[in-house]
Amino acid sequence: MKAILYCELPYSYEILYPLYKTGLQRGYEQLWYIPQTIQSQLDPDPEITISISMQELSDFRADVILVPTNSIPHYLRGLKVQVFHGLAGEKKGHFRIRHYFDLYLTQGPYFTKKFNKLAKKYKDFSVVETGWSKLDSFFNVREIQKIKETYFPELKDYKDTVIYAPTFSPSLTSAKDLLPELQKLTKDEDLFLFIKFHDKMNRDMMNSYRKSFAGKKNVKIYDQKNISSLLIVSDYIISDTSSIVYEFVLLNKPALSYRSRSKNIKWLNIYNAADLITAFRKIREQDEFEIKRKETISEYHPYTDGRSSERMWNAIEDYINLHGVPEKRNLSFYRKQKVYSLHGKIDK
Numbered sequence: 001m002k003a004i005l006y007c008e009l010p011y012s013y014e015i016l017y018p019l020y021k022t023g024l025q026r027g028y029e030q031l032w033y034i035p036q037t038i039q040s041q042l043d044p045d046p047e048i049t050i051s052i053s054m055q056e057l058s059d060f061r062a063d064v065i066l067v068p069t070n071s072i073p074h075y076l077r078g079l080k081v082q083v084f085h086g087l088a089g090e091k092k093g094h095f096r097i098r099h100y101f102d103l104y105l106t107q108g109p110y111f112t113k114k115f116n117k118l119a120k121k122y123k124d125f126s127v128v129e130t131g132w133s134k135l136d137s138f139f140n141v142r143e144i145q146k147i148k149e150t151y152f153p154e155l156k157d158y159k160d161t162v163i164y165a166p167t168f169s170p171s172l173t174s175a176k177d178l179l180p181e182l183q184k185l186t187k188d189e190d191l192f193l194f195i196k197f198h199d200k201m202n203r204d205m206m207n208s209y210r211k212s213f214a215g216k217k218n219v220k221i222y223d224q225k226n227i228s229s230l231l232i233v234s235d236y237i238i239s240d241t242s243s244i245v246y247e248f249v250l251l252n253k254p255a256l257s258y259r260s261r262s263k264n265i266k267w268l269n270i271y272n273a274a275d276l277i278t279a280f281r282k283i284r285e286q287d288e289f290e291i292k293r294k295e296t297i298s299e300y301h302p303y304t305d306g307r308s309s310e311r312m313w314n315a316i317e318d319y320i321n322l323h324g325v326p327e328k329r330n331l332s333f334y335r336k337q338k339v340y341s342l343h344g345k346i347d348k
Helices: 010-025 054-060 109-122 133-139 141-151 153-157 175-185 203-212 228-233 244-249 273-285 290-300 308-323 333-343
Strands: 002-006 029-033 064-067 079-082 103-106 126-129 160-164 191-195 219-221 236-239 255-258 268-270
Touching: 002 010, 002 054, 010 029, 010 133, 010 308, 029 054, 079 308, 103 109, 103 308, 109 126, 109 290, 126 308, 133 141, 133 228, 133 244, 133 308, 141 153, 141 228, 160 175, 160 228, 175 191, 175 203, 175 273, 203 219, 228 244, 236 244, 236 273, 244 255, 244 290, 255 273, 268 273
Parallel strands: 002 029, 002 064, 064 079, 079 103, 103 126, 160 191, 160 236, 191 219, 236 255, 255 268
Antiparallel strands: none
16 A cells, blocks of 8 residues: 655644554555645654655555645545544534545544535545544553653643643634633643644734743743644643634543634533633533533544544555545546646646
8 A cells, every 4th residue: 555644734744643653554655745834843753754746746656645634636646535634513614525535534423424415415425434543642541641751741740731722713713812811810820721822823913922921830832733742631621613622522621612603512612701710610610511522522533442543544445445546536627727726737
């Protein structure tokens, strides 16, 4: 099996890396696509093979291409597989069919049902429920303990750890409204706060946070791209309309959101920034949403064995054994031109 791991944006790396590790165990030949523009933002495994060239990807003649983002050049050989970059099904475009993919590997029943309906409508892709590769490490007890001891030894001095992870969209982000309230929250010396911004967060807003929390011993702005470690070591999350809330809830831990537009809220959601402190005290003292969280887990990602990457590769092998390897993907004239404008053409 020859595979391309299509890492077009920084957040894609931690989604694809568990698949890469499983692929290594199976003896697959794997090539990473990581553009130069984002390589400086990552700390990739030095053992991986990286390409920055569409021509090189084409010459590689892959059997499969794993893609967490929304598109992939149609002219590349290989089964084009959508592995998804988040769990917020209510966000614009999550269920939009752009016709780039042959196979959708869904995270849980909520997503599977919707994509199966779309598959029946369009009749040009398949859907298999496998769980999500990014979450494999979330359920590995040994890895969790190693992360705590190796990367976050300072947390042993605090009773509770909180991650604040707002989305970047100007119409959805809580960053501006919650800054004063988070300053009040961190006066609690038993609490450690991680702040993790989205890659696309407004730079001025990020700088405001850096200035506001400069010198605070119990606050750390986390600039590394791998957010999974923070989710694993944190006891609570504060956010807004971000898919990161779903990832945290799937760990069966309390969440607090500000003006979330989710259609499936199974956590405490507030609409007034001034209520943040009171709301946080509430979820800290009494976990009223455990039953509802379990409902979310059963619908969004019921797989807690840490083996979703294995199921994903199994689904890919089954598809190729049944249908063979596609040489290319047929697209509309408009989408082909969009691909050419973004990635250029290649020599065949």
